[in-house]
Amino acid sequence: xxxxxxxxxxxxxxxxxxxxxxxxxxxxxxxxxxxxxxxxxxxxxxxxxxxxxxxxxxxxxxxxxxxxxxxxxxxxxxxxxxxxxxxxxxxxxxxxxxxxxxxxxxxxxxxxxxxxxxxxxxxxxxxxxxxxxxxxxxxxxxxxxxxxxxxxxxxxxxxxxxxxxxxxxxxxxxxxxxxxxxxxxxxxxxxxxxxxxxxxxxxxxxxxxxxxxxxxxxxxxxxxxxxxxxxxxxxxxxxxxxxxxxxxxxxxxxxxxxxxxxxxxxxxxxxxxxxxxxxxxxxxxxxxxxxxxxxxxxxxxxxxxxxxxxxxxxxxxxxxxxxxxxx
Amino acid sequence: xxxxxxxxxxxxxxxxxxxxxxxxxxxxxxxxxxxxxxxxxxxxxxxxxxxxxxxxxxxxxxxxxxxxxxxxxxxxxxxxxxxxxxxxxxxxxxxxxxxxxxxxxxxxxxxxxxxxxxxxxxxxxxxxxxxxxxxxxxxxxxxxxxxxxxxxxxxxxxxxxxxxxxxxxxxxxxxxxxxxxxxxxxxxxxxxxxxxxxxxxxxxxxxxxxxxxxxxxxxxxxxxxxxxxxxxxxxxxxxxxxxxxxxxxxxxxxxxxxxxxxxxxxxxxxxxxxxxxxxxxxxxxxxxxxxxxxxxxxxxxxxxxxxxxxxxxxxxxxxxxxxxxxx
Numbered sequence: 001x002x003x004x005x006x007x008x009x010x011x012x013x014x015x016x017x018x019x020x021x022x023x024x025x026x027x028x029x030x031x032x033x034x035x036x037x038x039x040x041x042x043x044x045x046x047x048x049x050x051x052x053x054x055x056x057x058x059x060x061x062x063x064x065x066x067x068x069x070x071x072x073x074x075x076x077x078x079x080x081x082x083x084x085x086x087x088x089x090x091x092x093x094x095x096x097x098x099x100x101x102x103x104x105x106x107x108x109x110x111x112x113x114x115x116x117x118x119x120x121x122x123x124x125x126x127x128x129x130x131x132x133x134x135x136x137x138x139x140x141x142x143x144x145x146x147x148x149x150x151x152x153x154x155x156x157x158x159x160x161x162x163x164x165x166x167x168x169x170x171x172x173x174x175x176x177x178x179x180x181x182x183x184x185x186x187x188x189x190x191x192x193x194x195x196x197x198x199x200x201x202x203x204x205x206x207x208x209x210x211x212x213x214x215x216x217x218x219x220x221x222x223x224x225x226x227x228x229x230x231x232x233x234x235x236x237x238x239x240x241x242x243x244x245x246x247x248x249x250x251x252x253x254x255x256x257x258x259x260x261x262x263x264x265x266x267x268x269x270x271x272x273x274x275x276x277x278x279x280x281x282x283x284x285x286x287x288x289x290x291x292x293x294x295x296x297x298x299x300x301x302x303x304x305x306x307x308x309x310x311x312x313x314x315x316x317x318x319x320x321x322x323x324x325x326x327x
Numbered sequence: 328x329x330x331x332x333x334x335x336x337x338x339x340x341x342x343x344x345x346x347x348x349x350x351x352x353x354x355x356x357x358x359x360x361x362x363x364x365x366x367x368x369x370x371x372x373x374x375x376x377x378x379x380x381x382x383x384x385x386x387x388x389x390x391x392x393x394x395x396x397x398x399x400x401x402x403x404x405x406x407x408x409x410x411x412x413x414x415x416x417x418x419x420x421x422x423x424x425x426x427x428x429x430x431x432x433x434x435x436x437x438x439x440x441x442x443x444x445x446x447x448x449x450x451x452x453x454x455x456x457x458x459x460x461x462x463x464x465x466x467x468x469x470x471x472x473x474x475x476x477x478x479x480x481x482x483x484x485x486x487x488x489x490x491x492x493x494x495x496x497x498x499x500x501x502x503x504x505x506x507x508x509x510x511x512x513x514x515x516x517x518x519x520x521x522x523x524x525x526x527x528x529x530x531x532x533x534x535x536x537x538x539x540x541x542x543x544x545x546x547x548x549x550x551x552x553x554x555x556x557x558x559x560x561x562x563x564x565x566x567x568x569x570x571x572x573x574x575x576x577x578x579x580x581x582x583x584x585x586x587x588x589x590x591x592x593x594x595x596x597x598x599x600x601x602x603x604x605x606x607x608x609x610x611x612x613x614x615x616x617x618x619x620x621x622x623x624x625x626x627x628x629x630x631x632x633x634x635x636x637x638x639x640x641x642x643x644x645x646x647x648x649x650x651x652x653x654x
Contacts, residue, residue, distance in 0.1 A: 024368055025470065028553070030405035030538060031372035031463070033470045036363045041351055044446065045358035046460060048416040050453035078357035089375045089416070089458045119371065126377035127454035131416045133373060136358070143352065143360045211357060226355070 008095065008123050012104040013088065017118040018111060022084065032119035034085055040137040045075035051128035056171065061099045063190035064130065065106030070194050071213065072134035073114060074269040077199030078211035080144040081136035085119045086111065089133075091126040114196055144202055144209035144273070146226035153207050153274040153300040155231060156283060158195050159292040160241040161216060163188035165265020166248065178250060181243035188241075192269035193292070201286050202273055209273040215264040217318035220272050221306060232307040233298035235316055238262045260319045263308065274300055335422065335450050339431040340415065344438060344445040349411065359446035361412055367464040372402035378455035383498065388426045390517035391457065392433030397521050398540065399461035400441060401596040404526030405538035407471040408463030412446045413438065416460075418453040441523055471529055471536035471600070473553035480534050480601040480627040482558060483610060485522050486619040487568040488543060490515035492592020493575065505577060508570035515568075519596035520619070528613050529600055536600035542591040544645035547599050548633060559634040560625035562643055565589050587646045590635065601627055 014027050024033040036042050049068050051057045069086060076083045088107070092100075111118065116134075167189035170177045177185055195211075202209060208227055210219045216238070224230055240248075240262055248258050270292070275283050280296070287294040308316040341354050351360040363369050376395050378384045396413060403410045415434070419427075438445065443461075494516035497504045504512055522538070529536060535554055537546045543565070551557055567575075567589055575585050597619070602610050607623070614621040635643040 025472065029470075029472050029474075030402040030536075031370040031408065031461075033406070033465060034369040034371060035467075036369055038365060042361040042363055042369065042462075043358040044361060044412070044414060044460075044462070046414045046416050046447055046449050046458075048418060048449050048451055048458070050418055050451055053451060053453050075357040079360070081358065085371070087371060087373045087460060089373050089460075091375060091377055091456060120373055122373050122375050122458075124375055124377055124380060126380050126456065129418060129453065129456050131373075131375070131449075131458045133371075133414060133416075133460045134358075135369075135371070138360060140362075143356075145352065145356050147356075209357075 008100070012100050013118055013121060016104060016108040018115055020084065020115065020117045023117050023119055026117065026119045027121065034119060037137060039140060041140050043076060043079045043081035043136045043138050043143065044133065045072055046131065046133045047071045047075065048129060048131040057128065060190065061102040062106035065103035066110050066191050068130040068132050069107050069110045069116070070192050071269065072132045073110070073194035073196055074192065074211040074213070076134055076136040077195045077271060078144065078209050079138060080142060080199050080203045080209065081138045082200060083114050083116050083134060083136040083196060085135040086116050087119060087133045088121040089131040090121065090123045091129040092123065093126065093128055142203045144199065144206050146208055146210055146223045149208040149223050149227035149229050149274040149300045150276070151229055151300055151302040152277055154277055154280055154296050155233065155272065155274055155298040155300060156294045156296050157216070157239065157270055157272045158198055158294050159268070159270040160239045160244065161268055161270065162244050162262035162265055163241050164192065164267035165261040166244055168265070168267060178247060181247050184243045185247065189267055192267065194269060195271045195292060198271060198290050198292065205279055205282055205286065206273040206275055209271055212268045212270050212272055214266045216272060217263050217306060223272070223274065224304070224306060230301045230304040230306065231298055232301060232309055235259050235263070235308050236311045237295060237297045239293070239295045259316060264319045335427065339427050340445055340448060343431060343435040345442055347411065347442065347444045350444050350446055353444060353446045354448065361446060364464060366467060368467050370403060370406050370408035370463045370465050370470065371460065372399055373458065373460045374398045374402065375456060375458040384455065387517065388429040389433035392430035393437050393518050395457040395459050396434050396437045396443070397519050398596060399459045400437070400521035400523055401519065401538040401540070403461055403463040404522045404598060405471065405536050406465060407469060407526050407530045407536065408465045409527060410441050410443050410461060410463040410523060412462040413443050414446060414460045415448040416458040417448065417450045418456040419450065420453065420455055469530045471526065471533050473535055473537055473550045476535040476550050476554035476556050476601040476627045477603070478556055478627055478629040479604055481604055481607055481623050482560065482599065482601050482625040482627060483621045483623050484543070484566065484597055484599045485525055485621050486595065486597040487566045487571065488595055488597065489571050489589035489592055490568050491519065491594035492588040493571055495592070495594060505574060508574050511570045512574065516594055519594065521596060522598045522619060525598060525617050525619065532606055532609055532613065533600040533602055536598055539595045539597050539599055541593045543599060544590050544633060550599070550601065551631070551633060557628045557631040557633065558625055559628060559636055562586050562590070562635050563638045564622060564624040566620070566622045586643060591646045
């Protein structure tokens with residue numbers, strides 16, 4: 001027997017969510033009533049994943065539930081915000097209870113890890129679309145923005161680049177990844193790690209920050225545009241994983257192409273941030289405790305534009321300016 | 328030349344939005360930074376409209392933009408909240424600049440009326456889907472909820488019922504509405520009036536409230552379930568518009584069927600609320616200043632269930648329990 005909208009929310013989404021003291025009234029009314037702590041501002045973001053655009057229709061539903069929350073947590077991380085509450089607008093072609101149970105499990109696995117409570121939602125019939133809105137807190141005046149980078153600031157990134165892009169390329173071209181690396185690379189695409197604690201640690205240190213959803217070149221470009229500056233990257237400093245190196249070599253990509261994926265592919269959900277040069281030691285001290293690390297990859301300059309320099313002195317032109325939905 | 332995602336937001340959605348002092352940073356970063364006034368709680372809701380489910384694919388885009396915000400403002404009204412900020416997740420099959428300009432015009436026409444600022448959004452390619460998240464304020468402890476109705480409380484509704492249902496029925500069955508009434512009835516379907524100021528006026532007066540999106544019987548049913556009570560309605564007290572009466576008579580609907588639409592059709596976006604009997608005079612005094620009025624249609628009782636009584640003593644069974652997306 002098909003479930004009503006109300007039953008869906010009740011059965012799969014209400015009981016599993018963590019309970020926070022700042023949620024006065026959660027799911028079950030026309031709106032949630034929420035308490036923002038005194039001294040804190042609210043940070044709000046929204047990200048939508050559409051079947052056939054952001055994921056394959058046959059994606060593991062648990063991975064989809066996980067990723068739908070992860071990409072929004074990544075926005076909180078990029079702002080230096082502490083995540084608190086989510087709402088979920090879920091459009092489903094049909095009610096498949098096995099699918100829903102798995103989706104919900106993936107979503108709440110991550111929600112629980114970060115103490116995020118689901119406080120509202122909307123389910124309806126239609127093409128598979130997942131839209132998550134995230135809310136978090138930031139001390140007044142402490143938000144990490146795109147517009148604060150200054151000439152001389154150092155450019156850092158967390159984690160490694162190109163893993164998700166390599167996995168996506170293999171899936172799109174129906175190429176098998178080597179068994180040794182397939183799990184890691186697919187996981188990097190389907191279950192990105194939002195750098196929430198890293199973002200919190202950057203309050204008061206970073207002059208600008210963004211998360212990498214559309215590719216490093218494109219997203220760093222947003223920092224440059226918002227800050228009215230340019231940058232030079234030392235391409236070989238871009239951190240790549242052992243799996244990426246092994247597979248990229250195996251695929252006999254040219255040396256040039258090897259750097260295009262880390263530079264231009266999306267879906268890594270790492271952070272890119274800038275810091276004043278006198279905070280270099282502080283960044284490295286802070287990141288010593290984070291597994292993902294932080295690599296210094298370049299410098300902000302007053303000359304507009306993004307310059308990508310290879311160690312041999314040659315310049316590399318990023319293959320694309322990132323994923324654009326309408327171009 | 329197609330527009331990029333960034334251009335879309337910049338061109339159609341950023342400049343048109345009202346500027347509020349409590350928006351520290353709006354569109355253009357990974358998240359908006361927002362200030363909730365001290366003493367206020369945040370109210371958050373989300374509602375999605377899907378092409379072919381909630382609206383016809385060839386709907387007037389200005390009406391769609393208007394309605395996407397209106398249904399969310401209606402949630403704020405039902406909570407007694409003062410609307411403040413919206414985010415918009417827009418999934419579009421293609422970029423049609425004429426369509427986007429009209430959609431944006433409809434959205435901001437209403438946003439401006441209520442001083443709502445668009446603070447974030449996400450546009451992507453896919454089947455036409457509009458998901459709006461609304462944020463508002465409520466003094467701590469003052470939210471109108473579904474769970475506060477008590478036996479003896481009087482049941483009120485704003486506005487008139489069945490107009491939107493009649494218009495939808497005509498559109499679905501490709502029947503022309505009489506020219507004299509067509510504009511009014513279609514407008515009631517496509518441009519519902521969220522009862523925001525009425526909801527604000529109900530703080531401290533209403534014991535429970537809900538907005539009517541799925542039909543009066545279904546939505547009042549949520550109040551009854553959440554409050555653990557029942558109700559009897561005097562059906563002939565349900566307010567209907569002159570246009571509804573004229574068209575319903577013209578269509579030679581049976582007397583019984585005449586009440587089914589006002590009772591069961593959705594999309595009216597009026598408020599249904601309950602008040603303790605000793606506040607009857609207060610309600611009528613407050614609503615004297617609102618054009619939509621408020622009609623007393625029944626009473627809350629301890630016996631569970633919804634009883635719909637006709638003046639001749641007969642009981643009417645609601646035709647359906649409201650629109651259910653998955654049943």
